[in-house]
Amino acid sequence: xxxxxxxxxxxxxxxxxxxxxxxxxxxxxxxxxxxxxxxxxxxxxxxxxxxxxxxxxxxxxxxxxxxxxxxxxxxxxxxxxxxxxxxxxxxxxxxxxxxxxxxxxxxxxxxxxxxxxxxxxxxxxxxxxxxxxxxxxxxxxxxxxxxxxxxxxxxxxxxxxxxxxxxxxxxxxxxxxxxxxxxxxxxxxxxxxxxxxxxxxxxxxxxxxxxxxxxxxxxxxxxxxxxxxxxxxxxxxxxxxxxxxxxxxxxxxxxxxxxxxxxxxxxxxxxxxxxxxxxxxxxxxxxxxxxxxxxxxxxxxxxxxxxxxxxxxxxxxxxxxxxxxxxxxxxxxxxxxxx
Numbered sequence: 121x122x123x124x125x126x127x128x129x130x131x132x133x134x135x136x137x138x139x140x141x142x143x144x145x146x147x148x149x150x151x152x153x154x155x156x157x158x159x160x161x162x163x164x165x166x167x168x169x170x171x172x173x174x175x176x177x178x179x180x181x182x183x184x185x186x187x188x189x190x191x192x193x194x195x196x197x198x199x200x201x202x203x204x205x206x207x208x209x210x211x212x213x214x215x216x217x218x219x220x221x222x223x224x225x226x227x228x229x230x231x232x233x234x235x236x237x238x239x240x241x242x243x244x245x246x247x248x249x250x251x252x253x254x255x256x257x258x259x260x261x262x263x264x265x266x267x268x269x270x271x272x273x274x275x276x277x278x279x280x281x282x283x284x285x286x287x288x289x290x291x292x293x294x295x296x297x298x299x300x301x302x303x304x305x306x307x308x309x310x311x312x313x314x315x316x317x318x319x320x321x322x323x324x325x326x327x328x329x330x331x332x333x334x335x336x337x338x339x340x341x342x343x344x345x346x347x348x349x350x351x352x353x354x355x356x357x358x359x360x361x362x363x364x365x366x367x368x369x370x371x372x373x374x375x376x377x378x379x380x381x382x383x384x385x386x387x388x389x390x391x392x393x394x395x396x397x398x399x400x401x402x403x404x405x406x407x408x409x410x411x412x413x414x415x416x417x418x419x420x421x422x423x424x425x426x427x428x429x430x431x432x433x434x435x436x437x438x439x440x441x442x443x444x445x446x447x448x449x450x451x452x453x454x455x456x457x458x459x
Contacts, residue, residue, distance in 0.1 A: 127405045130398030134412040138193075141419030145189045148427055151180050183318075191316040191324060192422045193415035195381045196391075198328045198373035200414025203388025204395065204406055205335050205370040208346050209363065210271050217374040217388035220278040220367065224285035225254025226378035231292045231305045240315075244323055244379040250285075251375025257281055259367065271349075310434030311384035313422055320380055327376035332411065334369035339403040342366065346401070384418070384435045386443030391417055393447070 147153045160173045161181045202217035210219070218224065229250025233243035258281045262274035289309070296302045335342070344357045345366070352359050377384070395410040418435075421442065425433045 127399040127409075130395075130400075131405075131409060131412070133398055134395070134409050134416070138412050138416035138419070141416040141423070142189065142193075145192065145419045145423045146181060146185055148423055149180075149185065150427075151176070153177055153180060187318045187321060188313050188316045188422070189419065190321055191313050191380060192418045194321075194324050194328050195313070195377040195384065196387055196414040196416070196418025197411040198332070198377045198414070199384065199388040200391040200395070200410040200417070201332050201335060201407055202370040202374045202377075204392040204403075204410040205342065205366055206388075207392050208342055208403060208406075209366050209370075210275060211346060211348075212275070213393065214389070215275070216385070217370065218282065218383075218385075219275060220258045220371065221254035221282040221285055222251040222371045222374040223378050223383050224282040224289070226251035226375050227309055227383055228254075228285045228288045228292070230308060230379065230382070231289050231296075234301055234305050234308070235292050235296050237301075241319070241323070244320070247379035248323070248327070248375045251371060251378060254281055254285055255367065255371040255375075259364070307434065308382045309436075311382040311436035311439070312425075312432070312434055313381050314426070314432055316380070324376055324380045328373045331369040331371075331373035331376075332407075334365065336407050338362065338366060338369075339407055342403040343401075381435065384439055386439040386447070387414060387418060390443045390447050 143155070143158075146158055147155060157173065157177050158181065161178055164173055164178070199217055203215070206215045206217060206219055207213055226247040227250070230243050230247035232250075233246040238246070258274065258278045261281070262270065262277040265273050265277075267273045293302060293305055296305060341357055341362055344352050344355055345359065345362060347355075349359060374388075391414045392406075392410050395406055395413050398413075399405040399409045421435060421438050425435050425438050428438075
């Protein structure tokens with residue numbers, strides 16, 4: 121009970137970040153929407169149409185910004201939850217969701233889809249499958265190599281396979297049409313939610329919800345997996361099957377996010393550290409706090425991306441610019457949260 125109470129201030133901060141991100145994302149932009157109009161539009165869905173609400177405002181909220189806001193929350197939460205799971209599983213604060221090649225595999229699938237001039241849904245599907253294939257290859261190779269430190273072998277294999285898939289991305293970009301396909305590939309790889317619509321939410325919600333639910337269900341066992349391998353086995357935990365389940369769930373949410381928004385770095389690296397500093401290392405509190413913070417963080421980043429300049433800035437650039445000094449500060453200030 122005392123631990124739960126001690127986490128309440130941290131959850132309050134995370135929820136405040138999410139609410140602030142929601143309000144800014146829905147009201148700020150090329151077409152500003154006042155807070156009163158926003159509340160009116162939301163209430164009109166409950167109490168019926170209102171004559172004082174402009175149709176243009178309703179269109180901006182429900183058709184333009186609404187789907188993008190939902191996608192930003194889901195992608196941010198997914199990357200943060202995946203990063204939290206991977207950092208705990210590998211007992212390494214420098215691990216991010218793309219450590220097992222999920223991002224590189226999804227990127228290769230997406231650029232192949234763009235190269236073949238497929239539709240948006242097909243590109244997302246191929247990107248998703250590419251991410252799963254990359255992690256499958258990594259895990260097959262990593263588990264077939266006998267070593268005293270299987271986690272280290274798995275991480276090193278992920279780096280190698282990720283580099284191989286990255287070379288594949290470079291090859292497809294080299295072969296692509298430099299006037300139409302190459303710009304689309306480059307912009308997508310930098311990360312963006314500019315083209316997100318309602319049709320993009322369905323293939324995103326399902327995998328993110330399923331993968332997050334699995335990770336939350338395994339939260340107590342994930343605490344044990346944070347211990348050294350021998351200690352976890354001594355406590356009766358089947359580390360092999362549990363590691364497969366955690367990796368599969370985290371890869372599922374990562375691949376779905378990359379398939380929808382492209383490669384957005386640093387979210388899965390920075391947000392778990394911040395969540396850990398707010399609510400502690402217990403995964404029962406850490407996973408939901410990371411999901412809330414991740415959603416709010418990417419909402420704020422996406423709002424900056426579309427309002428900071430006349431041309432929309434790719435999300436991957438902003439997350440790197442903001443994440444680098446922030447992560448340096450985290451390394452200096454919250455080392456105690458890993459003890």
